[in-house]
Amino acid sequence: xxxxxxxxAVVEAHYGRVRRLAQLLLADPEEARxxxxxxxxxxxxxxxxxxPPVAWGPWLTRVTVNACRDRRRVGWWPRWRHATDRVERLDxxxxxxxxxxxxxxxELRRRVWHAFRALSRRQRxxxxxxxxxxxxxxxxxxxxxxxxxxxxxxxxxxVHRLRAAAAESP
Amino acid sequence: xxxxxxARTLARLYAxxxxxxxxxxxxxxxxxRARYSEIGRDLAVVATVLLRTSEPEPSHGRRVRxxxxxxxxxxxxxxxxxxxxxTSGLRTQTSPPRSSVVRSDDSVVVSTAPPxxxxxxxxxxxxxxxxxxELEAAAMFETWCDGVDIEGTPECDVxxxxxxxxxxxxxxxx
Numbered sequence: 001x002x003x004x005x006x007x008x009a010v011v012e013a014h015y016g017r018v019r020r021l022a023q024l025l026l027a028d029p030e031e032a033r034x035x036x037x038x039x040x041x042x043x044x045x046x047x048x049x050x051x052p053p054v055a056w057g058p059w060l061t062r063v064t065v066n067a068c069r070d071r072r073r074v075g076w077w078p079r080w081r082h083a084t085d086r087v088e089r090l091d092x093x094x095x096x097x098x099x100x101x102x103x104x105x106x107e108l109r110r111r112v113w114h115a116f117r118a119l120s121r122r123q124r125x126x127x128x129x130x131x132x133x134x135x136x137x138x139x140x141x142x143x144x145x146x147x148x149x150x151x152x153x154x155x156x157x158x159v160h161r162l163r164a165a166a167a168e169s170p
Numbered sequence: 171x172x173x174x175x176x177a178r179t180l181a182r183l184y185a186x187x188x189x190x191x192x193x194x195x196x197x198x199x200x201x202x203r204a205r206y207s208e209i210g211r212d213l214a215v216v217a218t219v220l221l222r223t224s225e226p227e228p229s230h231g232r233r234v235r236x237x238x239x240x241x242x243x244x245x246x247x248x249x250x251x252x253x254x255x256x257t258s259g260l261r262t263q264t265s266p267p268r269s270s271v272v273r274s275d276d277s278v279v280v281s282t283a284p285p286x287x288x289x290x291x292x293x294x295x296x297x298x299x300x301x302x303x304e305l306e307a308a309a310m311f312e313t314w315c316d317g318v319d320i321e322g323t324p325e326c327d328v329x330x331x332x333x334x335x336x337x338x339x340x341x342x343x344x
Contacts, residue, residue: 024220110226112219132217137186149187156185159213163181166212166219 007047010056011040018064024128025068027117035067061133062143065125072121108166115165119158126151127158175202184209304341 018039023032042063046052053059116124122144129140130151141151175183175192182188183196183206196202 020221023225027225108215109219109223112216113223113225116216116220117225131213132221152182152185152187156182156187159185159209160178160181162216163209163212166215167208 014060018060021064022068031071035071038067039063111165111168115162123154123158126154130155180206180209
C-alpha cells in the first residue's frame with residue numbers, strides 16, 4: 001500500500017470517530033468539523049515523517065483532545081459568532097428515521113445529553129476517553145496531564161451523574 | 171458476610187477507585203455484582219446516546235449565555251467611562267487653584283506650589299535690599315568704565331575709581 005492510499009485509509013477509519021469526539025468535547029458541530037479538519041491536516045504533515053507514531057488511533061485522539069482545548073481557550077467570541085448563524089442546525093424532517101434514534105426515547109436522550117453537558121470539562125474529557133474511547137486510567141492520566149487519583153475522582157463523579165440521568169424514570 | 175456496598179461505592183469501583191476490601195466484597199456478593207452490572211448497562215445506554223444520537227438543540231436559556239460575556243464587558247466599559255467622565259468633570263469644577271490653599275479662618279496661607287524665581291530672590295529686609303542696589307550700581311559703573319571711551323567718561327577717571335574702590339572695600343569690611 002503506497003503512502004497516499006494508506007493515509008486515506010487512516011482518514012476513513014478515524015474521521016467519524018475524531019469528529020464525534022470533538023463534538024462531544026466542544027458541543028458545537030461547526031467547531032467540531034473545524035477541529036477534525038485541523039487534526040487530519042496535522043496527520044498529513046506527520047504522516048511522512050521518519051518517526052511516525054506507533055498507532056494512529058491514540059495519536060489522533062490525543063491531538064483531538066488538545067485541539068479541542070486550544071479551541072476552548074480562544075474564548076467566547078467564536079462561539080458567540082457561530083451561535084448567531086445556525087440555520088443549518090434546525091431540525092429538518094429526515095426522509096428515513098434513524099432506527100437507533102427511534103429506539104432511544106427522546107426523553108432519555110434529552111436527560112443524558114443534559115447531564116453530559118452539565119459535567120465539568122475535566123469530567124467530560126475523562127469520561128469520553130475512559131468509557132467511550134476505552135483508554136486505561138493511566139493513559140487518560142498521561143494524556144490529560146492529571147494524576148491517576150484525580151482521573152478516578154473525575155470519572156467517579158461523571159459515572160455517578162450520568163448513571164443517575166440514564167436510570168431516572170421518565 | 172459484610173454489608174452490601176452503597177450505590178456510590180459501586181460507582182467508585184466502576185471508576186477504578188475503591189478499596190481492596192470493597193472489591194473483594196463485590197466479587198463475593200451476588201447482589202452487589204448484579205447492581206454493579208446495572209451500572210454497566212446504564213452506562214452502555216449513555217454511550218449509545220452520546221455516540222449514536224445527535225445532541226438536542228440547546229435551550230433558549232443556554233443560547234442566552236453566549237451573550238453574557240459581551241454584555242458584561244460592555245456594561246463594565248460603560249461604567250468605567252461614566253466614572254472617569256464624572257470624576258474629571260467634578261475635578262474641573264471644584265478643584266482649588268493649584269498655587270495656594272486658604273484655610274477656613276483665613277489666617278494662614280499654605281503654598282503648595284514651588285515659589286517663583288522673583289519670590290525666592292525677594293530680599294528679607296531693607297538692609298539686604300540696599301546692598302543689592304549698591305552692587306547693581308557698581309556693576310553698572312564697571313560696565314560703563316570698561317569700554318574704549320574710558321578716558322572721555324568723567325566718572326571713570328583714576329581718582330574716582332580709587333575712591334569708589336576704597337568705599338566698597340570699607341563696606342565689605344564693615
